[in-house]
Amino acid sequence: MVNxxxxxxxxxxxxxxxxxxxxxxxxxxxxxxVEQAAEVLGVSRSKMYDLLHRPDFPVVDLGHRRVIPRKQLSAWLDQQCMKKAR
Structure with missing residues (x-):
């Protein structure tokens, strides 16, 4: 029993x-x-797809799948904050 x-x-x-x-x-x-990035950014899925169409937004197509690189998303968000501060 002990064992x-x-x-x-x-x-x-x-x-x-x-x-x-x-x-x-x-x-x-x-x-x-796309869903995870929307959750991280706190936006709806449809807003996320709007962002994916921006030329400056970091997105990578992997076959039929679109993914957002974590580090580039963070850098993009920092750039957006810098633009807003100006």
Whole structure:
């Protein structure tokens, strides 16, 4: 019985470690989907598609999928703030 409880505790710890690793990897992805970028920016999906058509907005076409690079989105947002400050 003690061995079974220890095995369950060890398994539980491993599940917690794997879940933490999964959370870190998904939060550190290199790109956002259109839906994820809309959520990050706090805009509707239709507004996000409007942004995708702007020539200065960072978007990459990967086959039939459009993704927004995380770092370039941050840089683009910084540029928008700088334009507004002028």
């Amino acid at each position: 079974l409880l220890k095995a369950i505790a060890d398994l539980n710890e491993e599940v917690i470690r794997l879940a933490a690793r999964f959370d870190q990897s998904s939060s550190e992805s290199l790109v956002y989907s």
